[in-house]
Amino acid sequence: MRHSKPSAAQLVQGILAQDITALSRAITLVESTNPEHLKKANAIIQQCLPHANTSVRIGITGVPGVGKSTFIETFGTYLTSHGKKVAVLAVDPSSTLSRGSILGDKTRMEDLVKDDNAFIRPSASGTSLGGVARKSRETIILCEAAGFDTILIETVGVGQSETAVHSMVDFFLLLKLAGAGDELQGIKRGIMEMADAIVINKADGDNLKNAKIAKVEFNRALHLYPPKASGWQPKVLLASALQNQGIPEVWKLIGDYLSLAKDTHFFDHNRNEQNKFWLLQTIEDRLKSDFYNNPFIKTELKIQLERIENGETSPFAAAELLLGLK
């Protein structure tokens, strides 16, 4: 016989008492596809909301091989040793297809995993980025209510998921590698523009010289971008997570940003805008999925796409026809 499941109220109580088991269970409800679980999850979130919104949310991205796990391990350990409570989440829609799930290999974060002031949760699974992102957004709220004051959200360089993470964090950090031409490889369009800081990782040993050159180049490139709404000028830093170098400087930079953003009230303004964005995004995702999952639409869409390809109809005439089937 199984133990009776804790109620929503019990889980909320547990979360507010900083009980990790209650937090994990609530996140599992958020990630469930069972409508009953979602209802319960919504009730929990609603009650956690007044206790959330208190942390710093930091997005961390970079291509595979850049050393994200090691960076998060070192950075997270630095933060907990300075009295922070750190939650590490991930947004990785590809993880369902089990192609290289990030955070899947917790052994790369062996110190942080054992750290009582850290909580690590791999990416929710899901077929759509929208779904995965929703779960992460709600998980942030639960973690904040459970007393985590620094949320690190890892994502992998696939363009769309960076945009999703960018729209749920206060500070967006891009990890890069230096090296012969490599410093440019794999940056997806638009991601450099989102970065509040670029950290050139593995800036140690033989790599240091190239890292310094890359720093100059990225600094120059960043200055060519239009100013950010926050008024912040993005910076480039060198670090070696493996050698534990440059980590306090990253945290200091984030602190500088936060001072600026709080002084100018951009911080609150931005969070409010992010909330509005997620409201509209959720609505629009649903409107689209309801439409495109309609079997009549599905069949006719294929036909119309073929007719467009053959120049037999215009995109607008085809759209009219499809909308008429709704």
Add this chain to the structure above:
Amino acid sequence: MRHSKPSAAQLVQGILAQDITALSRAITLVESTNPEHLKKANAIIQQCLPHANTSVRIGITGVPGVGKSTFIETFGTYLTSHGKKVAVLAVDPSSTLSRGSILGDKTRMEDLVKDDNAFIRPSASGTSLGGVARKSRETIILCEAAGFDTILIETVGVGQSETAVHSMVDFFLLLKLAGAGDELQGIKRGIMEMADAIVINKADGDNLKNAKIAKVEFNRALHLYPPKASGWQPKVLLASALQNQGIPEVWKLIGDYLSLAKDTHFFDHNRNEQNKFWLLQTIEDRLKSDFYNNPFIKTELKIQLERIENGETSPFAAAELLLGLK
């Protein structure tokens, strides 16, 4: 008594006979909000489709003051003097609010206006970019059916309209000015990444030195971007539309691009992708406008936005509630 209106068939016949009056009348139908007119417009477009898709479509953008009108006048005149038939369109959703409509002041294009091989049509009016963009897309089809082989589509630097224009052209040209710091002023995020060429205009007289410096800087910046799907490496050119300098070089560059894009079949692939994009975009715009224009939704949306701002509900719970009202 008014003359009887020409039928759709008559207008199609006129367009294919390269009759400008028929073309203008058909465009007026496309731009109308009258459902009867739109029905007629759709019939005309359907019949013009087999005769369209034959031109080169070039998007031209740049902030006010960069000299867009003069550039288009000089560039367009160069093209017609080389046997091209040039249609100049604009995408400018702001024009309805009569704040500085582009192409409104045709006197700036006094040669091109009188040129028999040129056709200039100011931006359609409309309250939404989606609507304005749809009209421009359909106008392109009509212009092509009427024998115009080079379509220039002007837009003004407001971010979203660049994205719309970028998704309806083969080649995207960004006009810039050089000068003390000015070369960066006013570039909206993401627009530099879209450009296939940056033309530094007004590169004459005292400006020439600064223009050359800017050229080096932009070239460096462009190289920092990830490669384009077309395989094309964007270039930076100097020009002075007023002094008629650098114009053949711009056309030659576009020719180089077209050779590459046609050799690799990227040209056709891209047009096909653009058509699919516009099909989905039209559908999604309509789904959204149907939803947000619902008076019940309108009222409740305001309430929910306020509750989100006060931390009383989450974006996702609010979305659920609103979607339940559909």
